Amino acid sequence: MKILLVGASGTMGSHLVNAWKNEHELITVGTKSGDIKADITSVDDIKKMYESVGSFDALVSTAGPSYVGPWKTLTPEVFKNGLNGKLLGQINLVLLGQDYINPNGSFTLITGGLTYEPQHFFANASAANGGVEAFVRAAAIELKKGVRINAVSPTVIENSPQYFDYFPGEIPTTMRALEFGFRKSVFGAKTGEIIKLY
Amino acid sequence: MKILLVGASGTMGSHLVNAWKNEHELITVGTKSGDIKADITSVDDIKKMYESVGSFDALVSTAGPSYVGPWKTLTPEVFKNGLNGKLLGQINLVLLGQDYINPNGSFTLITGGLTYEPQHFFANASAANGGVEAFVRAAAIELKKGVRINAVSPTVIENSPQYFDYFPGEIPTTMRALEFGFRKSVFGAKTGEIIKLY
Numbered sequence: 001m002k003i004l005l006v007g008a009s010g011t012m013g014s015h016l017v018n019a020w021k022n023e024h025e026l027i028t029v030g031t032k033s034g035d036i037k038a039d040i041t042s043v044d045d046i047k048k049m050y051e052s053v054g055s056f057d058a059l060v061s062t063a064g065p066s067y068v069g070p071w072k073t074l075t076p077e078v079f080k081n082g083l084n085g086k087l088l089g090q091i092n093l094v095l096l097g098q099d100y101i102n103p104n105g106s107f108t109l110i111t112g113g114l115t116y117e118p119q120h121f122f123a124n125a126s127a128a129n130g131g132v133e134a135f136v137r138a139a140a141i142e143l144k145k146g147v148r149i150n151a152v153s154p155t156v157i158e159n160s161p162q163y164f165d166y167f168p169g170e171i172p173t174t175m176r177a178l179e180f181g182f183r184k185s186v187f188g189a190k191t192g193e194i195i196k197l198y
Numbered sequence: 199m200k201i202l203l204v205g206a207s208g209t210m211g212s213h214l215v216n217a218w219k220n221e222h223e224l225i226t227v228g229t230k231s232g233d234i235k236a237d238i239t240s241v242d243d244i245k246k247m248y249e250s251v252g253s254f255d256a257l258v259s260t261a262g263p264s265y266v267g268p269w270k271t272l273t274p275e276v277f278k279n280g281l282n283g284k285l286l287g288q289i290n291l292v293l294l295g296q297d298y299i300n301p302n303g304s305f306t307l308i309t310g311g312l313t314y315e316p317q318h319f320f321a322n323a324s325a326a327n328g329g330v331e332a333f334v335r336a337a338a339i340e341l342k343k344g345v346r347i348n349a350v351s352p353t354v355i356e357n358s359p360q361y362f363d364y365f366p367g368e369i370p371t372t373m374r375a376l377e378f379g380f381r382k383s384v385f386g387a388k389t390g391e392i393i394k395l396y
Binding site: 043046071074075076077079080083087088091092095096114115116118119120122123126127128129130131132133134135137138139140141142192 | 241244269272273274275277278281285286289290293294312313314316317318320321324325326327328329330331332333335336337338339340390
């Protein structure tokens with residue numbers, strides 16, 4: 001299976017690369033490294049990425065930049081800019097990628113527990129997650145030719161201990177659970193679902 | 199109670215105005231009419247509105263512009279612009295209004311069933327709703343001085359029969375249920391909740 005892995009150099013992405021590289025044809029995408037360099041906050045970068053890749057079977061996104069910082073720093077401008085990555089960037093991966101994906105292919109986006117379990121510093125990420133999740137359900141009834149779409153929703157992940165203190169009471173999602181969540185979306189048959197790992 | 203009603207000339211807003219005008223001091227806000235003219239897609243308009251109003255006890259928003267149209271017309275630009283109203287406009291009402299609202303005041307935003315019950319033509323509204331709902335939960339843990347925040351979530355509303363065909367299988371939310379949903383948020387004690395009316 002030809003899988004486009006966006007966010008491949010991140011903590012989640014690099015784990016998936018190691019787990020899947022012997023099973024599938026992976027095309028790694030990152031802002032600064034990877035087979036293709038693309039920043040998902042740029043519509044042009046996404047367009048160029050798809051032109052260069054051509055057809056593919058699955059897109060997996062672990063690219064979720066959003067604004068993290070104290071509530072008092074959330075001006076309208078900061079909030080809006082913070083939605084360009086995890087929310088709009090991932091939506092654009094689907095809107096633009098639907099013309100390139102093979103029939104019966106799949107899109108799997110990243111969201112997270114902050115949709116329902118808010119924490120200080122992460123209001124922007126909560127809004128992005130909630131938007132992505134509702135978009136996934138809406139896109140599932142629109143995509144043609146058997147193309148599926150889901151999102152994987154971990155809480156703070158095992159390999160990011162620097163974030164543990166921001167998520168009191170959240171049992172970290174193991175890398176194994178995360179990988180298997182993506183497996184369920186990419187290799188299973190679900191569509192329009194949020195695969196909740198917390 | 200001094201209540202700022204944003205979207206007052208719309209189908210939902212005008213119903214609330216009639217229902218509450220003898221009980222409370224209402225300040226009506228609309229894009230083209232009302233005590234104050236303000237377009238919530240404009241950060242400047244929102245700032246001017248609050249400067250002109252000064253302090254208040256409750257903000258009720260029934261202003262939810264988003265993009266409605268066939269999936270194939272959803273370009274990245276259309277999608278992004280479509281989020282400036284229901285999603286970012288309503289978030290900005292809170293980010294900017296928190297400096298003006300009285301202690302123990304409340305914000306009540308509008309969302310809708312499309313968060314969980316997608317329909318053709320409304321993917322943009324689904325994303326906006328999902329973002330608003332997650333934002334409400336996140337803002338509830340950040341707002342100070344007893345200020346509360348909730349969202350009211352109807353499905354297609356009784357007084358908008360022109361939309362019924364877009365919502366097959368949805369029993370329209372009555373105007374009475376809608377009004378009482380807003381009552382629960384504004385005059386009750388909940389915070390961080392989505393008051394689901396479908």
